[in-house]
Amino acid sequence: MxxxxxxxxxxxxxxxxxxxxxxxxxxxxxxxxxxxxxxxxxxxxxxxxxxxxxxxxxxxxxxxxxxxxxxxxxxxxxxxVLEKDGLLDLVSYLKEHKVEYYLESNDGLFASTNLKNLLNEMTLRDNPDKGPEALKAITWFTDLLIEDESQIDYDHINKLSFVNQTIPFQKIYDRYSKDFQVIPTTVSAFGKESGEVGVKNxxxxxxxxxxxxxxxxxxxxxxxxxxxxxxxxxxxxxxxxxxxxxxxxxxxxxxxxxxxxxxxxxxxxxxxxxxxx
Structure with missing residues (x-):
């Protein structure tokens, strides 16, 4: 061939x-x-x-x-990369509505305050019979998350992913889809109201x-x-x-x-x- x-x-x-x-x-x-x-x-x-x-x-x-x-x-x-002013508005909106998220850059993944705890809770909830084994299976990802907000360079963020348990995905889509590419999450474990925000078009x-x-x-x-x-x-x-x-x-x-x-x-x-x- x-x-x-x-x-x-x-x-x-x-x-x-x-x-x-x-x-x-x-x-x-x-x-x-x-x-x-x-x-x-x-x-x-x-x-x-x-x-x-x-x-x-x-x-x-x-x-x-x-x-x-x-x-x-x-x-x-x-x-x-994501436009900075719009990104800062989005981050503020997510914080206001208690939606956890992580910012993706080539320098690392930067997590919101309660993201790790939420992911651990969701993993245990969805895998009640596995317990510590289930948590261990996601450590490759959670270990990547940086929780120091002072390290974030908002001028160089490729994408934002949100893990949403509090408001409808549609509300976030309606508010930000004019400025960003907003799609439902590609990680089913994050839940159907979660999503991903990238550069428009x-x-x-x-x-x-x-x-x-x-x-x-x-x-x-x-x-x-x-x-x-x-x-x-x-x-x-x-x-x-x-x-x-x-x-x-x-x-x-x-x-x-x-x-x-x-x-x-x-x-x-x-x-x-x-x-x-």
């Missing part, structure tokens, strides 16, 4: 439910890369939220913050198109793997979209193919089936 450019979502796709990459998936990506195929992370996470395990894969580029950050061969080729499709243009390539030899509603745009940017078995209904409706779930080596199985390894 001719060289393929393959875009990989992370949560629910590349990573299993415990946030790790399975051995079979790692080996498949490594073998396909040796065969000349190029891999790009394409995620809602900012770069600071990517684990060492993900970054150690043979990846040729990173699309992060839902499309606001693009890196190719270690070089930053595109980077947009920037998403995975615009980012992939920018990266392909930068490399002087077109979509003729592109593939993508995803599971979430925010991957619908990603599939629109590539020739062939493969949804995980655990994907949202929105993505399954536009997928060219469905592979097994993120917990069942879906990426590896599809790479094998398409003769990339």
């Amino acid at each position: 001719e060289k393929q450019f393959i875009f990989l979502d992370v949560d629910g796709t590349l990573c299993t439910s415990d946030g790790t990459v399975s051995t079979r998936t790692k080996e498949a990506i490594q073998k396909a890369h040796v065969n000349g195929h190029r891999f790009f992370i394409c995620t809602g996470r900012s770069k600071a939220e990517l684990t060492d395990e993900v970054l150690s894969l043979p990846i040729d580029g990173i699309i992060g913050a839902g499309g606001g950050y693009c890196e190719v061969d270690g070089k930053v080729v595109f980077h947009k 920037i998403h995975k499709q615009t980012a992939i198109e920018y990266v392909l243009h930068y490399m002087n390539e077109d979509k003729a030899h592109t593939m993508a793997f995803g599971d979430g509603h925010n991957d619908v745009e990603m599939f629109a940017a590539v020739r062939y979209g493969i949804a995980m078995e655990n994907a949202s209904e929105q993505l399954l409706a536009v997928a060219d193919e469905v592979t097994t779930s993120n917990n069942s080596d879906g990426i590896a199985i599809a790479l094998e089936r398409h003769g990339l390894i």
Whole structure:
């Protein structure tokens, strides 16, 4: 097969439910890369939220913050940040309504005062039989959260994610969607009223198109793997979209193919089936 450019979502796709990459998936990506195929992370996470395990894969580029950050061969080729005044207004609004959140930048993830406590409470509530084991499974993320507000540089924030238990998502959407890209959360554990706030009119499709243009390539030899509603745009940017078995209904409706779930080596199985390894 001719060289393929393959875009990989992370949560629910590349990573299993415990946030790790399975051995079979790692080996498949490594073998396909040796065969000349190029891999790009394409995620809602900012770069600071990517684990060492993900970054150690043979990846040729990173699309992060839902499309606001693009890196190719270690070089930053595109980077947009949230407009500061609007962001400060949003942060003030969330604090007023007791909505917890974290700010995503390339320097780190900055958490609101009670976010860690809320995430721990929600994890225990949703996994009553697992207790400490369930809490341990999210420490890879909670350990990344910085709780010192004095360290935040509001001029360089890629994205804001909010974990909302207090007001309807629609209220936040109605107030801020004119200025920002406001979408429902892509992390189901955060709850249906939670969401993500990014740069207006920037998403995975615009980012992939920018990266392909930068490399002087077109979509003729592109593939993508995803599971979430925010991957619908990603599939629109590539020739062939493969949804995980655990994907949202929105993505399954536009997928060219469905592979097994993120917990069942879906990426590896599809790479094998398409003769990339």
